[in-house]
Amino acid sequence: MKDLLPLLKTRIPGPKSRALARQLRHYESRNITYVSDHWPIFWQRAAGANVWDVDGNRYIDLTAAFGVTNVGHTNPRVVAAIQKQAGQLLHAMGDVHPNELKLKLARELVGLTFGRWNKSEGRVIFANSGAEAVEVATKTAAIHTKRPGIIAFEGAYHGLTYGALDTTWRADFRSPFSKQLGHFTAHVPFGRLPDVAKIQDFGAVIVEPIQGRGGIVVPPNDFLPRLRRFCDDHGLVLILDEIYTGFCRTGRWFACEHSGVVPDLVCVGKAMAGGFPISACIGSAKVMDSWPESRGEAIHTSTFMGNPLGCAAALASVGEMKRLKLDARSRELGDWLAARLARIGKVRGRGLMLGLEVDNAVPIIEKLLQRGVLALPEGSQSEVLGLTPPLVITKRQLDHCLVALGDSISHG
Ligand SMILES: Cc1ncc(COP(=O)(O)O)c(C=O)c1O
Numbered sequence: 001m002k003d004l005l006p007l008l009k010t011r012i013p014g015p016k017s018r019a020l021a022r023q024l025r026h027y028e029s030r031n032i033t034y035v036s037d038h039w040p041i042f043w044q045r046a047a048g049a050n051v052w053d054v055d056g057n058r059y060i061d062l063t064a065a066f067g068v069t070n071v072g073h074t075n076p077r078v079v080a081a082i083q084k085q086a087g088q089l090l091h092a093m094g095d096v097h098p099n100e101l102k103l104k105l106a107r108e109l110v111g112l113t114f115g116r117w118n119k120s121e122g123r124v125i126f127a128n129s130g131a132e133a134v135e136v137a138t139k140t141a142a143i144h145t146k147r148p149g150i151i152a153f154e155g156a157y158h159g160l161t162y163g164a165l166d167t168t169w170r171a172d173f174r175s176p177f178s179k180q181l182g183h184f185t186a187h188v189p190f191g192r193l194p195d196v197a198k199i200q201d202f203g204a205v206i207v208e209p210i211q212g213r214g215g216i217v218v219p220p221n222d223f224l225p226r227l228r229r230f231c232d233d234h235g236l237v238l239i240l241d242e243i244y245t246g247f248c249r250t251g252r253w254f255a256c257e258h259s260g261v262v263p264d265l266v267c268v269g270k271a272m273a274g275g276f277p278i279s280a281c282i283g284s285a286k287v288m289d290s291w292p293e294s295r296g297e298a299i300h301t302s303t304f305m306g307n308p309l310g311c312a313a314a315l316a317s318v319g320e321m322k323r324l325k326l327d328a329r330s331r332e333l334g335d336w337l338a339a340r341l342a343r344i345g346k347v348r349g350r351g352l353m354l355g356l357e358v359d360n361a362v363p364i365i366e367k368l369l370q371r372g373v374l375a376l377p378e379g380s381q382s383e384v385l386g387l388t389p390p391l392v393i394t395k396r397q398l399d400h401c402l403v404a405l406g407d408s409i410s411h412g
Helices: 015-027 076-086 100-118 130-145 162-167 171-180 223-234 308-323 326-341 361-370 395-410
Strands: 043-047 050-053 058-061 122-127 149-153 185-188 202-207 237-241 265-268 279-284 347-350 353-357 376-378 384-387
Touching: 058 395, 076 308, 100 122, 100 279, 100 308, 122 130, 130 162, 130 202, 130 237, 130 265, 130 279, 149 162, 162 171, 202 223, 223 237, 308 326, 326 347, 326 353, 326 395, 361 376, 361 384, 361 395
Parallel strands: 149 185, 149 202, 202 237, 237 265
Antiparallel strands: 043 050, 050 058, 122 279, 265 279, 347 353, 353 384, 376 384
């Protein structure tokens, strides 16, 4: 993989990106893509940590496209696996007549989680997006405990479909739909335990080991172990949302491994398949086996569940994480990057899930784009500049980004 530095041929966004953005505004809901004189660029292709736009400009990606391309954009082995599978079988009958890859991936996911954590058995339910995996987890907890309430945390982001949205914290996402929500969630401050007096109707706690979209917030070291004990003491199911933090992002395969906490259910998505939309909820056999045995009609399923292309991509992607030892690479590069970022400002995060505290990340990100660096704001007030690059990024590429970041902050 060549580690190419930015190469800008036009003012950013270039004329083709701007023309396409104007057209998109006519055909896509105006709520979706933010369009201004400075934003967006249209991506044409990508490889490793590089992205090319339709105007021929080349960028370094510090976002991994929302923390998805941990194994690098268009990782050749993932692409080859998808191509091979595409010629063979695009779609099977998820909950009726399945494809063998679903079995292989389920076995791999159980082995990577409960198998490694405490050599215990686990079971998987596949889904297509992170939010859906969260809904599988909350449904599983309800089936297991027969108690409807979920405890979540202030700042949490678990997705925006109705069930997941109920557990997500931010008012701007929730309030237009508040009357349609189930209101089964109570939010408590992140890093603290729930109040024992108020948990009678609650069956589960859902938590991100490190809050991602909430602003790369790392809780105190003893938080997850204390939460685990709290759940055990009160018969609550502990759901870890590792959709962002999973698959080597934080320097371990899963972020819970920093503290040795084993959840009852873990939600994964994003990086699992290197760019193909597939997600899963993996649970301990004890909790998962509360679901009734299928008599031919699954009470939770979906058309594309365990899609063969997604499974092939995920198996190849996990294979690449192992082959390239991306957990260690994320840890080492993350420490290296955090030390350099600390010369610019205050840093948070772990591994290559880092955030730089700033007053407002938005103008900095627009300046970075002009310098060929793709980055995103995190936090409800955009108070953090996120650094979650593909884990295959090189020090040379990161060095370039650090110079661009220093310039973008100090020169305004
Ligand atoms: C921690 C976490 N959970 C859930 C989600 C929702 O995932 P999706 O956007 O695939 O529905 C996200 C997305 O950013 C996330 O960061």
